[in-house]
Each structure stands twice: as C-alpha cells, then as structure tokens.
Amino acid sequence: MAETAYQGRLHLLQKDLMSQYYGELTASAEGSGVPAAYLLIGGNPVELLRALDILPVYPEVNALQLAVKKQSLAHIQAAEGMGYSTDNCAYVKADIGLYFAGRKTPFATIPEPSLLLCNYVGCNVYLHWFDHLAEYTKRPTFHLDIPFIRNASGRPSSDDMAYVLRQLEQLVAVCEEIAGKRLDPQRLRRVVELSSQTGRLWSEIKHLTKSAPAPYDAYFDSVTMMAPLYCLRGTEEGLTFFQTARDEYAQMAADGKGPLEREDFRFVIEGPPPWPYLRVFRDMFARWNAVAVASTYSTVGGLWEFGFAHDPDHPMESIAEHLLTWNLTNRNFLQRYDQIDRYLKEWNADALVIHSVKSCRLFSAGQGDMRDYFTQRGVPTLLVESDLEDPRYFSEAQMRTRIDAFFESLAHRKLTAAAGA
C-alpha cells in the first residue's frame, strides 16, 4: 500500500511555531534569563504565566515529543534503573530519565524550573510526579489543589470555587516573585482575551468535523493542534495559528474534502494515542477509510466545544472555571461517558474505539465498564490496549488484527443495513 500523506500546510506552520517555542526553552536553559515554570496539561492555567512572561514548560509535552521521536525508551529504562516500576506512568519515567540525562532532547534543552506548578487537576500521578521533581530539583513548588468534580450536576460548588480562587491569588504572588514584577491587570486581561478567542476558534474547529466528510481527523490531526493550544495559548502567535487552522479546515469542509480520499467510517476515539507508533496506528484506520470525528484525548487540557470560553472581564474566575470544570481530567468517569455519547450523536459517528493505555490509569482504569455501557446501547465498540509512551507495549500485528476485524464487521453491518433498507 502506498504511504498516505497526511502532512498539510498547517502541520508545517505548527512545526515552525513549536520550534520557536522550543528555541525559547533552550535559550532559557542557556541563560536568557527568562524564568520557566513546569506545569501540567490538565486544565492548565497558562494565562497567569504568560501574563507575567514566565515560560510554560509541560513535561507531558516533552515526554510525548520524545516518544514520537522514538527517544523515550532509554529514559524510561534509566528511571526504572532508579527504582521506578514498570507499572508507573511512563510519562513520568521518561521525564525523570530526561532530567537526569541533562535535559537535552533533539528538539530543545529543557530549562531547570524556576517554579514547579503542580496543577492537580484530576490526575493523582501529577502529585507524585511533581513531588519527585521537587525532591530532585529542590526548586520551589506550588500545589494548586483543584477539587474533583464529584456531584451529579457536574458543576463545582461555590465552596470549591472560593477555594480555588483563594489559591490562585497566592499563586499570583508566588509568580510575581519569580517574574520580578507585579501582575498588570491590563496585561492579564489581554492574555485572557487572546485565550478566549483561541478557545472559540478551537471550538469552531472541533464542530467542523460534524460535516461529512470531516475536514480533518479529530484524533490524529487534533494532536497537532494540541501543543500550540497549551504552549502558545494566550499569545498572538497562538491565536494566528488557530485562525489559520479554522480557515483551512472551514474551506476543506466547504469543498467537501477530508484527510483521506474517502470517508467510509466515522468513529469516536477515547484515550491518548500510542505516541511511539502514532503513524503506524493512524495507518491502521486510514486503510479502512476510517476517520475520527471526535476524541476525548483532545480535551485533557480544556473542553471548549461545549460552550466554554475564558472571560476577559473575569479573568481569575474563568481560569478557575477552566481548572475545575472545563477539561476532561477533572471530570468524573461518567461525565466522560456523557461526553462520548454526545460525540456519537452530534458528530454522527458509527462506532467507538477505546485505546486503553497502561500508563494512564486516569484514562484507562474502568474502560471495560465503559465498553459495557456503550455495547449495551448498541454502539459498536472496540477496546485495544497499548501505551502512550512506552514502545514495549505496542504489539503491531495484534493491534492490526483487532482493528481489521472490527472494521470488517462494521463494513458487513453497513452492507446488511443497506440491503435491508
């Protein structure tokens, strides 16, 4: 089979922007004087850092870049040599391995943190990860404790909101110290405004895959947009990137074009991708002309497509809302079922694929129950297992067989349905 070419103009623009961003990281590592703060993807409050000219560094993004470039295993094994278990999240291991290897990657030198901002948004591994970094780096740490969504309404209580706002005030004080300047409310307003516009564009982009064919793959192409969404949100360049993306995909939708020549199947996908085998994994779907029209993974850092946008008139409150409510990681597992349900219906999908990754139990623990829920509702559901970072858990032949069998039966189903109609 000929190689499918997926790379478009947008991918190139993304590459440019990300290499600029990584250039800033390297410069900071080499003494540019710009302070860097490590933070986590879940509901990331990047606006506060941007407003104070602190560089955001996401160890998760670094770890996944290492995996994509097939550089993760050596770091994972180095961490295992230090006593980390084969059963620990491999993002953490890759990052810690990298830290002790001198923080040099093919894409950047990662600066030492001036601040470890542990935005504890749902994932309990985050806490371990940053506790460990704190022990190794001896750098200042700020734990931002975000109460988990634990009621049926799916909304945080006013107590939770007050608790988070109070912490955000303290965080500002800590960041001001690191930045060596006071937070300018006008600047914060502007950053939040940029973030708000970026979020709206991202939401628009996500709704575009409701068209058939979908103008891009909401899993494999969304991940290209996710790095700018976290690393560059709140900047002018970030906004320009999303304007370009929206224009390009809106045009494709208008022209009836998609990422593949044909779109035979539309699926929703749950779970993070197998970064070390991203391309191989994508091809497994492409050969069936199957396109992801929505993905839960693209909402870990923020869930914009259901109506959220930052509010420049209430910057702190909207940052708090984002942390508490508008991201996948802080939502409970049943809210994820609802999210998938909405995707299946509103994005008009034929099936659900669950990619269950060993590293990330936040995502995966209980996905068998999720499969049961959707199967009972008559949604063709496939659950496959591998990992997001550790290449040792990807069994290509087995994965291909499972995916082929699934789409074969889906094709059969479609045929029979068409014959019956």
Added chain:
Amino acid sequence: MNIEVINRFDELIDECIETFESLDFPEARAWKSAEPGRALIGCFPVYAPVEIFHAAGALPVGLAGAGNRLEISHADARFQSFVCSIIKSTLELGMVGKLDDFDGLVFHSICDPARNLASVFTRNFPNTRVEYVHFPQRLHSEEAVTYLEREYRRILDWATATTGRSVTDEELRRSIALYNAIRTGIRWLYDFRRAEPHKLSTRELYALVRYGHVAPPEKHLRLLTHAFDELQRREGKPKDRARILLVGSFCEQPPLDLIASIESAGCYVVDDDFLLGRRFFSADVADSRNPLRDLADAYVNHSVDSSVKHDLGHSKAEALVARARAYDADAVVVLTAKFCEPALFDYALYRKAFHEAGMPHVFLEFEEKMWLFDKVKTEIETFVESLLFT
C-alpha cells in the same frame, strides 16, 4: 463474636480473623438488623472520616478487598489487568451481591483507579448511594482546613440523607471521642509491639486492628481494652531477630499468611502501615466547639505520612529513614500491592534515601489474591538471613 466469654487470647484472635475474613460482613449485618433504621456505609481505603458516618447513625465498615477468598469473574471485564486487585475484588463483591446490605459507599481521592471505581459503582449500583471525598493536597494551609471542613459538611449532609437522621455537634463530638479512644488503643498496641515484639505478634496485632474494620466501634474498643489487659500479663522472652519496619501495604492488604510469614522468617516488625487509615492521626483529634473543623484540622495538620498525601513540606523518604532509625530498625521491607502506583512511586524516593542512609531494604510485591507466596517468603527469609549474618 462475644469478647467477654472468650477467655483465651489466641481464640479471640482466631475469632477476629474469622470475622474479618468472612465476605458476608457478619458483625456489621447483625448490627444493622438488630434495629430498624440502621445503615451501613462502606469505606474504601485509605482514610475515611468515620466519625461523621457514625454520628449520623450508620456503621462505617472498612472495605479491604476480598483477599484470596473470592474468584474474580465479572470485575476483570471492567478493570484491566494492569489495575490493582482491590479495585477488582471490591467491584466483584458488589457484583456478587455481598454489598447489597450497604446503604452507602465512600471513595476518596487516593489514586486514579479508586476515583474511576467510584463512578463505576455509581453506574452499576443505582440503589446504593455512592460518595467521593476530595482530600486537599495543599496541606498545611489554613484554606485547606476550611476547604475540608466544608467538604465534611457536604459529606455529613450526604450521610444524614442516607440514614434519615439529623446530627448535633454533640453527637459528632461523642463519635470523635470514641474513635480517639480506639486510635489511642491502636497506638498503644503498636508501641507495645515495638517495645516487646516477642509478646505481640504482627499477625495478632493485625487481627486486633482489622476487626475494627468490620465491627461496631464500641465493640472494637472493648476488644482493645481486653487485649490491653491480656497483654500486660503476657510473658515471653525476646529472641535474637532482626527488627524491620514495613511499608507499602496501606491500601490493598496482603494475605494474612503472608503477613505472618514475615515474622516467621525470623524478624520482628517494629512498625508497618497495614490499614493505616485506622490510625491516621499522630495525636487525638481536638475537641473544640467545631467538630467538623477539628476533623479537618486533624487531617491537614496532624495526620501521618502516607503515599496518598502530598506537598508535605518535608521529604517522606527522609522521614521514613528517620523513623526506622528512631525505632531501632535494622532494615526496611517495602511490601507493595502490585500495580499500586502511589506505593510504587514512593518506592523510587525511598530507595534513594535508603542508599544514602545505608539502610538495608528489600522490595517485594504482593497481590491480595495470592495463594502461593513461597517466592516472596523465600526472598524475605534470604533477606533476613543476610541481616542476621552480616
């Protein structure tokens, strides 16, 4: 179990074991059926604010998995192979009807599998009330106490809605006093074993503590008092054994035989973290005019180190080494449940601290469902031998 009529200590221990090994929660169910309107609230590890449930008129029952006494035939289709056993055995208990008498179940923010398990219970058991407590991770701050006090208020409302009773501050204070007394009793037993490990085996100590997981607290306190009297009279001579400190088993529990075999391998256990939630505080919960705040303050400011607490302001690993030294331990045994990320993460830091401090240690994994643990036993024996003969 009738504590007062059993006069031999070893029989008492056997009865405790029989009670908690039963998957039918006999004491809890007997308590519930004794009077109409009583409720059972199952508490997943590690720590639960049991006083709140008790004051609301429910019996808080500690859930500790199903050990090797239940075949997992439904739950492993819901939770994958790389998830720890207690998650699956707890769900399995529900799926085979063993939790039918429970009116409510409570889970806590200890790890991601437990978090998702709360949701899976919510969906699969619509007639059981499921609650989730988010413990603050920004410890040692006033706002964490205020936050947790409000969280406890919410939990209290949930508990009273479950039992249909309202609760006064006075009742809450009485419950706190009762559990304070129990925690004091348990701390006393731990001190006793540390000082005279030849008079109280870890198997016995474990049985005395774990009984409280599944029995009414009033009765547990009577048991502890009884044990206190018994132990004062006990005689015995110390043997030449290695003194070890054990960590890593704070949530899923190793099979009892494995626990017993640690000592029979030739050592004394000077401290452990089995069922850590039952003695989570280093001192009594205060008694002020605001009992929920007292409980919150105890969690935030006076609870012991654990793998499910973070941002402690000190190094957990260094504190562990210091404790091992203070207890005159020759070595540390790290015994963690397979796939338990909190324990496994901590181990990486412990290991570094052990090396730096020259503290011998061994790392072992278990699963509650283990039948055969010859390998673990042999590893412990070899380790203990190496300690005794160096």
